[in-house]
Amino acid sequence: MIEVKNLHKSFGEAHILKGISATFHQGQTNLIIGQSGSGKSVFLKCLLGLYSYEQGSIEYNGEIFADLSEDKKRDMRAKIGMVFQGSALFDSLTIEENVMFPLRMFTKLKKDEMRDRANIVLKRVNLEDAHNKMPSEASGGMQKRVAIARAIVNNPKYLFCDEPNSGLDPKTAIVIDNLIHEITEEYKITTVINTHDMNSVMEIGDHIMFLKDGLKAWEGSKDTIFRTDNEVVTDFVYSSNLFKKVREAIIKENK
């Protein structure tokens, strides 16, 4: 479980996060949605301790992350998997080596065992024949999937994904969403995902938080998001025609 209380973050004059509180439970896919530039990535990086913040606190299972010693923080992070918005693959390593990287660093597995494990996760993200390519030779969507494979290969306790399915075709996006949802439930991971994708929201939104102007504007789940009267949320959710039609249909049905 991750508990965030009254988080404030600024860059110089720009006040990006203006007091966000939230609780992310274990075994749930927690989604953070909001317009581009609303501070989702900044929020995630604060959770990971990559950005310092001026006010507030972040607790992992009751321990305040910022107060841990440098070494404790690093031990803690070995249990974290993260997918960056820009993938952040190591460009001197092949795709397979990228996926094996956390295993090499934190396990005592033999090379063959690592390779087997990497192959299993690469298969799960639908990447079977790209092992020896360099990241620069892979397409954007492939890189994303490698990043996801790298994040989950060592069975993390916490999984953070910054737009895991941006750049993927709708079909692969659903595969990825379902994969994340599955492993979250299966291994009781605390998962936090930034997304714009309304498909993800409908598929895997166990807990959804809507950010606007640095504040939490709404909170709920995939079951409540389509019924809310909160205007900023409906504005965001029904910005696409498809969803407008879906909503009209739902309302009609309910009459």
Place this chain on the structure above:
Amino acid sequence: MQYLHNIGTYFLMIIELFRKPTKWSVMRELILKDIDDLIIGSIGIVAFIAFFVGGVVTIQTALNIDNPLIPKELIGFATRQSILLEFAPTFMSIIMAGKVGSFITSSIGTMRVTEQIDALEVMGINSLNYLVFPKLVAMAFYPFVISIAMFLGVIGGLMACIYGGYASVDDFITGIQQEFEPFHIVYAFIKTFLFAFVLATIPSFHGYYMKGGALEVGKASTTSFVWTSVAIIIINYLATQLLLS
């Protein structure tokens, strides 16, 4: 103020890069890769420059000695002194600040802007140790490169002497052996070790702490070259003052 802050950060970086070491099996590979990139990859250009500049030093010396009273051995002697004391350790290091230095800054800087360093940190890896420590170890072999520069510089001088007919081979070789002071070699290699340290750490600092995007990576490489050269020149002055005078 900003300068003081940077200098402080630089020294903190040096302490930090020895903490929480990366697993040896991984580190060994990183070190070998950096030896290949930084040391082996530099030998060609170093050999080329040393050989020809050695030749030029000899020609210049020879052309400036037209007084028949000055013995011809002086050409060999002057070539040896200038190559061993200054040319090979100091000027070669400034060239390396351009080659090795900008390579280090741009490769670490690119990892910074593409969030690869964040990815390392998020995994709980000490990214400074992972990235900079192997470069520091690899640069411990830098004196080997400088030895090659010394050797080829003198050989280049000898060749120029033969082809230009400025002095006989015997005179040149006698000159090379004249008034040889072993401490000069010690002095040259103490300098070389200090330069190796600077060449590994200052460019790493500029890459690691850079902010921005691809454009800034280029700028960081330039700044890193300037500061590495400045540091080399200052250390050269101080070391010479302390060790030779």
